[in-house]
Amino acid sequence: MSGRPHRIAAALGAALLALWLGAVAVALRAADHDTGTLIALFRPGTAPLAAASPDADGARGAWLPVVRVVTSDEPHLAGRLRRDGALAVFRAAPAPARRPRLAATSASSGGPAARSGESPARRAP
Amino acid sequence: MPPGLVLAIVCGCLASLITFGLRSSFGLFTAPLSADHGWTRDVFALAMAIQNLLWGVGQPIAGALADRFGVARVLAGGGALYALGVALTPYSTTPLALHATAGVLVGLGMGGASTMIVLAAFGRLAPPEYRSWALGIGTAAGSLGQFLVVPLAQAFISAYGWHTALLLLAGLVGLVPLLAPGLRKDAPAAAAPAAARTSLHEALRGAFGHASYLLLVAGFFVCGFQLAFVTVHLPPYLTDAGASPSLAAWAIGTVGLFNVAGSYASGVLGGRYSKRLLLSAIYFGRAVTTALFLLVPITPASVLLFAATMGLLWLSTVPLTSGLVAVMFGTRYMATLFGLVFFSHQVGSFVGVWLGGTLFERTGSYEVVWWLSVALSLAAALVHLPIAERPARPALATAP
Numbered sequence: 001m002s003g004r005p006h007r008i009a010a011a012l013g014a015a016l017l018a019l020w021l022g023a024v025a026v027a028l029r030a031a032d033h034d035t036g037t038l039i040a041l042f043r044p045g046t047a048p049l050a051a052a053s054p055d056a057d058g059a060r061g062a063w064l065p066v067v068r069v070v071t072s073d074e075p076h077l078a079g080r081l082r083r084d085g086a087l088a089v090f091r092a093a094p095a096p097a098r099r100p101r102l103a104a105t106s107a108s109s110g111g112p113a114a115r116s117g118e119s120p121a122r123r124a125p
Numbered sequence: 126m127p128p129g130l131v132l133a134i135v136c137g138c139l140a141s142l143i144t145f146g147l148r149s150s151f152g153l154f155t156a157p158l159s160a161d162h163g164w165t166r167d168v169f170a171l172a173m174a175i176q177n178l179l180w181g182v183g184q185p186i187a188g189a190l191a192d193r194f195g196v197a198r199v200l201a202g203g204g205a206l207y208a209l210g211v212a213l214t215p216y217s218t219t220p221l222a223l224h225a226t227a228g229v230l231v232g233l234g235m236g237g238a239s240t241m242i243v244l245a246a247f248g249r250l251a252p253p254e255y256r257s258w259a260l261g262i263g264t265a266a267g268s269l270g271q272f273l274v275v276p277l278a279q280a281f282i283s284a285y286g287w288h289t290a291l292l293l294l295a296g297l298v299g300l301v302p303l304l305a306p307g308l309r310k311d312a313p314a315a316a317a318p319a320a321a322r323t324s325l326h327e328a329l330r331g332a333f334g335h336a337s338y339l340l341l342v343a344g345f346f347v348c349g350f351q352l353a354f355v356t357v358h359l360p361p362y363l364t365d366a367g368a369s370p371s372l373a374a375w376a377i378g379t380v381g382l383f384n385v386a387g388s389y390a391s392g393v394l395g396g397r398y399s400k401r402l403l404l405s406a407i408y409f410g411r412a413v414t415t416a417l418f419l420l421v422p423i424t425p426a427s428v429l430l431f432a433a434t435m436g437l438l439w440l441s442t443v444p445l446t447s448g449l450v451a452v453m454f455g456t457r458y459m460a461t462l463f464g465l466v467f468f469s470h471q472v473g474s475f476v477g478v479w480l481g482g483t484l485f486e487r488t489g490s491y492e493v494v495w496w497l498s499v500a501l502s503l504a505a506a507l508v509h510l511p512i513a514e515r516p517a518r519p520a521l522a523t524a525p
Contacts, residue, residue, distance in 0.1 A: 005258050008131060009389060012138060012262075013269070020273045027280040091283065 028090040032079030037071045040086040126255060129310045133250050134259060136307025137243040138266035140200060143297055144207065144238045145267035146274025150294065153278055157287040168220045175228030176235065181471030183236025188245065188464030189325060192457065196246035197309040203237015204301025206230055212295035215288040238301050240267040241467050245460035246311040248451045254396065256451060260444035261392010265385050268440050272381040313457055328458040337512040341449055342469045344404065347505035348442045349473030351411060351498050355435065358481040362491045366423045376432040383436025391441035400445040400452070405509040407438050412502030414438070419495050453517045
């Protein structure tokens with residue numbers, strides 16, 4: 001088998017990822033009146049200025065230096081971040097609840113950790 | 126590469142990504158849907174149970190239809206049913222209506238619009254030298270769907286609410302019937318030379334009288350057992366041991382990501398090396414990985430390493446198992462015969478989830494099922510060794 005099939009696979013994967021990023025960006029795009037925890041994308045070099053905003057309860061960097069995670073109850077926070085130079089502002093999607101019902105039931109019926117019978121070595125540090 | 130195969134691969138992979146991905150997203154709707162209707166969660170859970178049952182039972186039936194009428198028609202019909210079921214779910218205001226839409230319609234739709242059906246078309250359309258690769262990329266696309274569609278569904282719920290999110294996802298599944306014509310070159314009857322045509326009944330009788338097929342069915346049961354057990358019970362196992370819920374979420378995400386690479390790689394390797402030996406190695410690898418995971422302390426590093434390794438070994442069994450069905454019996458009845466193997470996988474899934482919960486309630490620990498999983502892995506590794514990786518008999522294995 002030549003390298004062509006692998007190139008097709010890579011191109012298909014890249015196209016799908018690009019489509020997915022676009023769909024997620026549209027779904028999570030913050031309206032100007034949104035507040036709470038927002039993710040702001042800045043031009044390189046302008047992010048520290050926005051992070052110093054006096055109204056933000058917390059602003060921290062992300063893996064990329066041009067991305068800031070801003071938390072505040074300030075009304076119209078997303079609009080203000082855009083005025084401060086943010087290229088795009090997104091709402092932080094809540095993490096999906098992955099704990100199944102079964103475990104929740106077990107936990108409420110006596111504490112599985114206490115009943116698990118596992119040695120302390122198996123416990124997370 | 127034959128003309129039309131690339132289009133079929135692209136359309137089939139997209140369909141596989143959408144349908145397999147959405148299937149993994151239903152859990153996100155349990156809480157908001159139940160809360161809005163004032164239902165206890167067992168109402169939604171029963172709808173999901175009906176869905177999975179009908180999917181498993183419907184898979185070989187959809188396979189038989191695909192083997193008779195071609196994958197494109199079955200994929201289009203299944204996709205339409207699937208989309209209709211998802212679209213009607215927000216309007217299901219009684220438990221019975223929810224069971225009919227999210228349960229029956231979606232379950233039947235899943236059987237017709239599944240990755241297994243797409244793989245049958247790939248098996249028939251791809252020439253032998255590309256077949257294993259095609260089965261690998263089809264499986265990888267489904268795995269990628271699991272990784273991409275779940276966060277997309279979560280973003281939709283967060284942005285528009287669960288009601289609109291379901292309608293948007295129904296629109297996404299509605300693309301499947303539009304993608305199906307890309308696979309219209311799949312012509313099951315053409316996969317068998319006239320001199321060697323057999324009826325479905327003869328093919329089924331031949332398959333169930335063939336020891337290697339039965340060994341394959343038994344091995345795939347173990348695959349379903351492990352996947353379902355780990356997916357459902359790993360997060361509570363980790364949090365019970367004191368790990369943070371976010372580590373559990375990362376572990377499941379890591380499994381999904383590495384699964385894409387593992388599925389694709391196994392497809393490529395299956396085209397070069399013995400499929401039965403690769404399958405045996407995968408199950409042996411699962412046994413070793415699980416045993417090591419149980420023997421070392423739970424730390425973020427050990428959990429993520431376990432998740433990455435299991436991810437590589439996750440659905441990597443699918444291209445090899447479906448490839449072996451094609452080797453043994455040809456591609457004429459591939460959808461039906463692989464559908465029956467997949468039914469065994471679903472039975473294993475049910476047993477894995479059920480046994481995990483039941484034994485946890487009785488013993489207060491998952492340890493017994495974890496070690497049972499190790500033992501089953503070793504058994505599956507042995508079960509694949511005697512499989513005869515050659516045509517069952519000329520009359521059955523008719524495809525090149």
